[in-house]
Amino acid sequence: MPFDPHTAPLTAEEARVLATLVEKSRTVPDSYPLTLNSLASGCNQKTSRDPVMQLSDGQIQEALDNLRRRSLVTEIGGTRTSRWEHNFPRGVGVPDQSAALLCLLILRGPQTAGELRINSERWHRFADISSVEAFLDELQSRSEEKGGPLVVLLPRAPGAREQRWTHLLCGPVDIAALAAASSSSAAPAPTRDNAMAERITTLEAEVASLRHALAQICEQLGIEIESNTAGN
Structure with missing residues (x-):
C-alpha cells in the first residue's frame, strides 16, 4: 500500500526520527546504521533543526517501533547493541533525490527551492535550482493512487522574494499559519x-x-x- 499522509500521517516524533536516519546515512555514513544513543543526539541537536526538539529515549524507541511496523525503518541486531536504518525511499515511494528534499523539509522547516539546493549539498548535489523544482513539482502532483501530494507550496510571504515549500508527511498543514511563521523567521531581525x-x-x-x-x-x-x- 502506498504511503498516504492523509489517512496515516506520521507523528512529529516519527518524522524527526525517520528524517534523522536519512540525514545521518548521507552525512556520516561511517557511523550508520545508528544506535539509539546516536539517533537521540541527532534528533535533539540544536543546529539545522526547526523546530528544536528534546525527545526522550522512550519517545524515540516508540517512534522506531511504529516506523518499523510501517516498514519505514529496520532494526539490525548486533553483538552489543541494536542499530537502526531507514527504508525511506522505498517505504514512501519516492526516488533518493525526493527523499533528500522531504527530509530537509522535515528537519529544517519550510524552505525555498534555492535554500533546499544549498542545504542538500551533503545529501545530494542537484545540478541547479530547476532540478530541485522539478522534483518538488513531482512531489506536489503525486497522484491519489500513489497516496497524494507530499509537499505544498506556501503563499509568498510579505516582503519575501520567493515562495517556500513544506512537507505533508505529517498530514494536512495550516498553510496560513505556516506562511506567517515562515515570513517572521525569514525576515531579518x-x-x-x-x-x-x-x-x-x-x-x-x-x-x-x-x-x-x-x-x-x-x-x-x-x-x-x-x-x-x-x-x-
Missing part, C-alpha cells in the same frame, strides 16, 4: 540594526553639538580654527 542606527544618530548629534560649542569658545578667545575641525 531589525532590533540590532535599529539600535545601531539610533546609536550612530545620537553620536553624530553629540559630535555636532561639541563642534558648535568649540567654535563658540574659539570665537570668544579670538582663535581661528580650521573648518575641518569645527565641522562641515
